[in-house]
Amino acid sequence: MNQQTYDFGLIGLGVMGRNFILNVADNGFKAFGFDLDAEKVDALKKEGGGLEKVNASTDQETFLRALQLPRKIMLLVPAGKIVDQVIENLLPHLDKGDLIIDGGNSLFTDTDRREAYLREKGIHFFGAGVSGGAKGARKGPSIMPGGSRDAYKEVKPIFEAVSAKYKGEPCVAYLGPKSAGNYVKMVHNGIEYGLMQLTSEIYDLLGKAGEMSNHEMHQAFDQWNKGRLQSFLVEITADILAQDDEHGDGELIDKILDKAKQKGTGKWTSQNAMDLGIPVPSIDIAVSMREISALKNDRVKADEVYDRPKPILIEKKKLTKMAEEALYFSFIITYAQGLHQLSEASKEYEYNLNLGTIAKIWRAGCIIRAGLLADITKAYQAKPNLPNLxxxxxxxxEIKGTISSVRTLVAYGAENGIPLPGLSNSLTYFDAYTSGRLPLNLIQAQRDYFGSHTYERTDKSGTFHTEWEG
Known part of the structure; x- marks a missing residue:
């Protein structure tokens, strides 16, 4: 084999890996891939446009020998034990100063463990969240790296070249030490869960409350995508609603089973928010709804047992206007919750995150890219310590201009048997967060009554306990 040195190595030549390494090669960096599957290796070589630009092998020794020192090796393999196995296989053959980058959706605590383990052996390691799907990997993803700042400098030119661009600015930035990159990607995915749930609820509402056809809903989402709701998820929703079924009559959306799957990152976001004591109900319910959707057989049986109200129809133009306002409101609320979690996690885990920078690199390339992220970026640049959006x-x-429609539609859903959990959770979060006084004084009294847990008073400082009469 030609012993030419390559700038960048990548392990895992599945769809994401193949597209990412081709992106690297397209941007002027020589890249070498590794995979145990010979078909994937051959496919990359054929698509690469010349072995001097991009090459690959099924032999690990060949792969490692081809890389320029210090080696820059990115892993795009399934999260979990496989990442540890790949690292252990590489370790005996690496030199001090080499860099391993985990580009998968690894749990942030695993990244901390791996970073500490490899640091002792003189190997740099960091997690880099990559968002944008297969097309993003090929044409420009949003990349969220965290770990050693010095190690990041080694791949900064490559990452800036291959990332998505927003008005010429690369959608990648060093985010912080340790597992900062994987943590930010985890919350990114939690926000993604929330936005997808909300979009599905609005689709359901338009169909049931307005008896709108898929074509009419396509037109609504397409129009919204040209305004303040401009976003990747609204854009693809419009496309999905217009897709004909190539295997039958009508549109494909009507033939897709209503059971949503998940890979765990949304659940991790909710679990960690609970650990931190941060409320993210729009994300929590999105995870729960995927779990409820999996109970398809039970749901069908229950649907036969209980009567459901026949929805009172809303005039289509009026409904479309309210739905746009409700979706915009709940998008803002979901971003606000996710960014609040990032803010608190930054303190807890000493990431020193810059929320303005995070919003900035989400403006293009990633799944949650949206026009309002430009405004979010400005908000955090103007006030970096903003507690909540x-x-x-x-x-x-914006909230004041949309809240009336949200209240109307949440009440309508409750009265007409249309589940709107994401929208109602967003409204409840807003109402609770903006309430100067909540009824939790009663809960504190109850806790003190049965468990002597004490309480604080509004008129005196300190903690108090009462011997409540039975």
Whole structure:
């Protein structure tokens, strides 16, 4: 084999890996791939446009010998034990100063463990979240790296070249030490769960409350994507609703089974938010709804047992206007929850995250890219320590202009038997967060009554206990 040195190595030549390494090669960097599957190796060689640009092998020794020192090796393999296995296989053959990058959706605590383990052996390691799907990997993803700042400098030119661009700016930035990159990607995916759930609820509402056809809903989402709801998820929803069924009559959306799967990152976001004591109900319910959707057989049986109200129809133009306002409101609320979690995690895990930078690199390339991220970026650049997006003047103005439609539609859903959990959870979060006084004083009294847990008073400082009479 030609002993030419390559700038960048990648292990795992599945769809994401193949597209990412081709992206690297397209941007002027020589790249070498490794996979045990000979068909994947051959496919990459054929598509690469010349072995001097991109090459691959099923032999690990050949792969490692081809890389320029210090080696820069990215892993795009399934999260979990496989990542550890790949690392153990590489270790005996690496030199001090080499860099391993985990580009998968690894749990952030695993990244911390691996980083500490490899640091002792003189090997750099960091996690880099990659968002944008297969097309993003090929044409420009949003990349969220965290770990050793010095190690990141080694791949910074490559990552900036291959990332998505927003008005010429690369959608990648060093985010912080340890597992900062994987953590930010985890919350990104939690927000993604929330936005997808909300979009599905609005689709359901338009169909049931307005008896709108798929074509009419396609037109609504397509129009919204040209305004303040401009986003990847709204854009692809419009496309999906217009897709004909190539295997039958009508549109494909009507033939797809209503059971949504998940890979765990949304669940991790909710679990960790609970650990931190941060409320993210729009994300929590999105995870729960995927779990409820899996109970298809039970749901069908229950549907036969219970009567459901026949929805009172809403005039289509009026419904479309309210639905746009409700979706925009709940998108803002979901981003606000995710960014609040990032803010608190930054303190807890000493990431020193810059929320303005995070919003900035999400503006293009990633699944949750949206026009309003430009406004979110401005909000955090103007006030880096903003506790919550709801306290930003420009967003409070948007909320005030949409809240009436949200209340109307949530009430309508309850009265007409249309589940709108994402929308109602977003509204409940807003109402609770903006309430100067909540009824939790009663809960504190109850806790003190049965468990002597004490309470604080509004008129005196300190903690108190009462011997409540039975």
């Amino acid at each position: 709801l306290l930003d003047p420009s967003f409070s103005k």
